[in-house]
Amino acid sequence: MLTLYTNTATPNGMKVILLLEELGAEYKTVAIDFSKDEQFSEAFLTISPNNKIPALEDEQADGSRVTLFESGAIMLYLAEKTGRFLNLDLKKRAETLVWLFWQNASLGPMLGQAHHFAVFAPERVDYALERYTKEAQRLYRVLERRLQESAWLGGDEISIADFAAYPWTHPSRHAAQGIALKNFPRVEAWLARIEARERIQAAYKKYPPKAPLEAKHRHG
Ligand SMILES: N[C@@H](CCC(=O)N[C@@H](CS)C(=O)NCC(=O)O)C(=O)O
Structure with missing residues (x-):
């Protein structure tokens, strides 16, 4: 279980x-x-x-x-356990892992900071707003360029890398990140392809995003 x-x-x-929803897993x-x-809590710290x-x-x-x-390690574990959403061909696996690690090391943490200074900071901090809004835009450009090369982040098949990046680039978050999606047409098409999947829709029905995530502070 x-x-x-x-x-x-x-x-x-x-x-x-x-x-988990895409895998149809029982959890x-x-x-x-x-x-x-x-x-x-001590109990949680033994796990995390x-x-x-x-x-x-x-x-x-x-019984053991x-x-x-760490979300990336969890996703890798589930993909390897089930044999799904991670192609085992060495080259394809490496391509997927590159983008999974990019999501965990760059996309998530930097968009998290952009979100924090736009939505939660008690007062406006111009330096941080500028730094993280620019970084968010740079990361969307990286994403756009990658999606010019291939339909999915890991290559020609949807993978754990796409499921890792999607919640961070979900439409409910763009306003706070200072992102105008029309500037990133490949990202827009990729988001729409993921959003169209029935199990993704079911997951967001169970766990609706806390929209609207309006920015309290804006860069520029
Ligand atoms: N690198 C971690 C980041 C996890 C993370 O930042 N989780 C946040 C929620 S999105 C959290 O648990 N925050 C609680 C805290 O910092 O006390 C991962 O990918 O799992």
Whole structure:
């Protein structure tokens, strides 16, 4: 049995939900309530020592448990466990992993900062707004260029790299990121292709994004 520890519709939690839904996996979720500091509880820290969601517990047939934190590692584990959404051909696998790691190391953290300074910062911080809005735009240009080369991030098949990037680039987040989608036509088409998938729609019905995510502060 798979147990996902998560927190409403945060992008890092949604990445794993999208994959689980696409896999048709049986799983349960346990909500970690940040307003009660549950991410710092001793029980949660044994599963997720970095005190962040998502975390996954996979109970094995012999009663032992595999526990994982870091969304990228969780997605890789699920793809390898099920043999889906990660092509095992060495070159294709490498191409997918490059974009999965790019999402975890660059796209997610930088868009997270852009979002934070636009939506949550108690006061306007011009330097941070400019830095992270520019970085968000640079990352969308990287995405646009990649999607000129291939239909999906990992190549010619949809993969865990696409499910990892989608919640961060979900239309509900563009306003806060300072992104005008019309400037990124390939990204727009890629988003629409993912959005059209029934299981993606089902996942967002279960966990609706906290829209509208209007920017309180804007760059420029
Ligand atoms: N690199 C981590 C980032 C996870 C992350 O930032 N999770 C946030 C929610 S989106 C969190 O749990 N925050 C709680 C806290 O920082 O106390 C991953 O990809 O899993």
